[in-house]
Amino acid sequence: MNQIKQQSVLFILILTLSGCMKDYEPVNKLSVKIDGDLWTAEDVYCDYYQAGKRATISAFKPTGVTDKELLFINFDLDGTGIYPFTNNYMKAQCSFTAAPIGMFLSRETKNPEGEIVVTEFDTINQLISGTFTFVAYHDSVIKKVFTEGKLSKLHYLKH
Numbered sequence: 001m002n003q004i005k006q007q008s009v010l011f012i013l014i015l016t017l018s019g020c021m022k023d024y025e026p027v028n029k030l031s032v033k034i035d036g037d038l039w040t041a042e043d044v045y046c047d048y049y050q051a052g053k054r055a056t057i058s059a060f061k062p063t064g065v066t067d068k069e070l071l072f073i074n075f076d077l078d079g080t081g082i083y084p085f086t087n088n089y090m091k092a093q094c095s096f097t098a099a100p101i102g103m104f105l106s107r108e109t110k111n112p113e114g115e116i117v118v119t120e121f122d123t124i125n126q127l128i129s130g131t132f133t134f135v136a137y138h139d140s141v142i143k144k145v146f147t148e149g150k151l152s153k154l155h156y157l158k159h
Helices: 002-020
Strands: 029-034 037-040 043-049 054-062 068-076 081-084 092-098 102-105 114-122 127-138 142-158
Touching: 054 142, 092 114, 092 127, 092 142, 114 142
Parallel strands: 043 142
Antiparallel strands: 029 037, 029 142, 043 054, 054 068, 068 092, 081 114, 092 102, 102 127, 114 127, 127 142
8 A cells, every 4th residue: 555655646746747847848940931932941050159149040941952942040139029130231131042043132122121039038948939021132133022930949059
């Protein structure tokens, strides 16, 4: 009977602790609609440079045997908040590279449209989450609209 009580107490303790554990596992998911079509990255890398309070996110998606599309987001990061994209590449910008056209830049106009909203900046577990939208141009002529962008618990490397 004493062994059953010990097993019951142990079971309740494990159940209680597992319910209290924080879910901080990185999801590392990035998706966005490009001109209305959903684009989901297969590989996502994120770096945070503490000295300059700067984040870079690189997301890749293969489109063929040797080709891939690349989404790059570069912005100042000092906690949760809204970071508007500018034509100053040192503040915040996005680029998207896709064959056969090439690179689309958010800073190709005098008044760039878009922002990244950081909803989670977990410095303990090194996670970033948020949303983003922007408009990018190739040679200031060909336009792509990026909407409903989502960053889901991207694990960042601290430098």
